[in-house]
Every structure is written in structure tokens, then in C-alpha cells.
Amino acid sequence: MAKKTLNIVESAYRAVMEEQDDTILWLLAAMQGAGAEHTAVLRGNAVNYAVAGQGAPGLTIGGWQQTQAPRMDNDVIDLIQKRKIPVLVIEEDLAARGIERGELVPGVELISAKMLPKRMAEYDIVSHW
Amino acid sequence: MSQKTFAVALMDPPYESENLTTAFRILGAMAQRGHNIKVFAYEGASALAFARQAPHPNPVHGKNAAEENHPTTKDQVVALLALAEKSGGMVDWVNCGMCVDERGVGDFVAGRRGSPADFHTFCEASDNVLTISTK
Numbered sequence: 001m002a003k004k005t006l007n008i009v010e011s012a013y014r015a016v017m018e019e020q021d022d023t024i025l026w027l028l029a030a031m032q033g034a035g036a037e038h039t040a041v042l043r044g045n046a047v048n049y050a051v052a053g054q055g056a057p058g059l060t061i062g063g064w065q066q067t068q069a070p071r072m073d074n075d076v077i078d079l080i081q082k083r084k085i086p087v088l089v090i091e092e093d094l095a096a097r098g099i100e101r102g103e104l105v106p107g108v109e110l111i112s113a114k115m116l117p118k119r120m121a122e123y124d125i126v127s128h129w
Numbered sequence: 130m131s132q133k134t135f136a137v138a139l140m141d142p143p144y145e146s147e148n149l150t151t152a153f154r155i156l157g158a159m160a161q162r163g164h165n166i167k168v169f170a171y172e173g174a175s176a177l178a179f180a181r182q183a184p185h186p187n188p189v190h191g192k193n194a195a196e197e198n199h200p201t202t203k204d205q206v207v208a209l210l211a212l213a214e215k216s217g218g219m220v221d222w223v224n225c226g227m228c229v230d231e232r233g234v235g236d237f238v239a240g241r242r243g244s245p246a247d248f249h250t251f252c253e254a255s256d257n258v259l260t261i262s263t264k
Contacts, residue, residue, distance in 0.1 A: 013147055014145070014146055014147065015144050015145050015146055015147065016147070017147060017150040017200075018143060018144045018149065018150060018200055018202070019144060020187070020190075020197070020199065020200070021187075021189070021190070026189050029189045030188070030189050033188075033189075059150055059153060059154065059157075059200070059205070060157070061153055061156075061157040061160075061205050061208040061209050061212060062157070062160070062161075062208045062209070062211050062212030062215065063208060063211065063212070064204055064205060064207075064208030066198075066200050067198045068190075068192075068196075068197060068198050068199075
């Protein structure tokens with residue numbers, strides 16, 4: 001049985017245009033496919049990954065065009081629905097940014113920062129990204 | 130609009146931050162308007178034009194290499210030079226030679242090997258200077 005890992009993702013939108021995804025969410029998805037058992041916590045600016053309907057136009061330079069620009073909300077949905085990776089979002093960080101619960105993709109779980117230490121105790125490994 | 134000359138210093142390596150995407154959007158706008166651009170690719174940015182960058186499939190996305198169409202910064206550099214030429218401007222892309230040596234990325238698709246002295250020359254010869262540094 002795989003060790004349970006809680007992944008707190010705080011660094012956000014770092015190279016997502018060039019990578020066409022978030023490197024940590026991608027890593028968790030790939031590791032889950034290899035048998036890992038992950039949970040993701042979005043905190044800080046990363047809570048915005050769970051906001052539905054976001055997106056950026058692909059980069060275009062003259063005749064060169066990016067055709068697969070990232071959609072972070074879809075990647076969060078993919079984690080939850082396809083990878084079966086629970087995604088938690090820190091309530092206080094949403095509130096600090098004026099993001100309402102109704103703006104988030106379905107399936108995310110809200111958690112208070114105050115409850116996070118207790119949640120950590122349920123895991124074998126805690127990684128802060 | 131009169132043609133201007135801009136010196137631009139880049140410092141971030143590919144695939145590590147959003148700075149380069151922002152930089153390429155600005156550089157593309159400069160090139161589109163026919164301005165001359167003098168780029169000093171310093172530190173990690175000296176790998177932007179590295180010829181052996183390769184797009185890859187993405188199994189997590191469920192896409193093969195063609196479907197993923199993964200961006201490479203070397204293609205963006207080539208596209209920038211082509212756009213500038215088409216629009217009547219010119220790009221002088223200089224890769225910091227010592228930075229290139231440190232990283233083993235001396236095989237570039239475009240640009241030339243240079244030194245901080247080139248950036249000094251660029252600054253002296255430009256109407257304005259934009260520095261996008263690593264933070």
C-alpha cells in the first residue's frame with residue numbers, strides 16, 4: 001500500500017504557459033498513475049487554480065502560435081474526477097482574494113487553515129510545493 | 130510611428146517562470162511594430178535558443194507530441210526574428226558566452242555569442258532599455 005502524501009501547493013502560475021500545465025499538479029497526476037496516493041491542498045495564490053472558466057490566450061509570435069494553452073480549472077477537475085486525487089482549498093486564502101465558493105469547479109473541498117495541521121496527521125508524507 | 134531601438138535583458142531560464150512568456154509578448158509587440166530589438170540573453174536565458182530543445186508527448190494530458198504541440202523557446206526566438214524581419218525591424222540576439230558555457234547550451238538556432246560588453250553597447254545605442262530579471 002502506497003504511503004499517503006498531502007501536497008500543499010502554494011507556488012502558482014509558475015511557467016504554466018510554457019509547460020501548458022502546473023508542474024506540481026502534473027507530477028501528482030503522473031505519480032498517481034504509478035501507484036501513489038496523493039491529496040492536493042491549494043493555498044495562497046494557487047487557490048485560483050480552482051476558479052472555473054479561467055484561461056489565457058496562447059502565445060503568438062508572428063507565424064508561431066501556441067495551440068494548447070493551459071486551463072488550470074480543467075486540470076483541477078481532471079485530478080478530482082479522473083485521477084481520484086482529492087483537492088482541498090484553503091478557505092481563508094479564497095476569502096482574502098474575494099473568491100466565492102460558487103466560482104469554484106465542482107468537487108473541491110474547502111478547509112480552514114486552522115484545520116490543516118490536524119489533517120496533516122492523517123498522512124505519511126507532507127510536501128509543501 | 131518612428132522606428133525605435135530597444136535593448137532588452139532577459140535572465141530567466143526556459144520553463145521556470147512566467148517572465149519569459151511576458152517577455153515574448155512584449156518582444157513580439159515590438160517586432161510587430163517594426164522596431165529594432167537588441168536582446169542580451171543572460172544567465173538562464175542563454176538557453177532560450179538552444180537548438181536541442183524538443184517538444185514531447187504528454188501522457189498525463191493523453192496527447193501525443195503532435196497533439197500536445199509543446200512550446201519550445203527556440204521556436205519562439207526563431208519566430209521573433211522572422212516577425213521582425215517581415216515588419217522591417219531587426220533583432221540582434223546575443224547569448225552570454227560564459228553563461229552558455231556553464232550550461233552547455235552553445236548550440237543555438239539563432240543569435241550569436243557575446244558578452245556583457247554587448248549589453249553595454251546595446252544600452253548606449255538604444256532609445257530605451259527593458260530589464261526582466263530573475264527574482
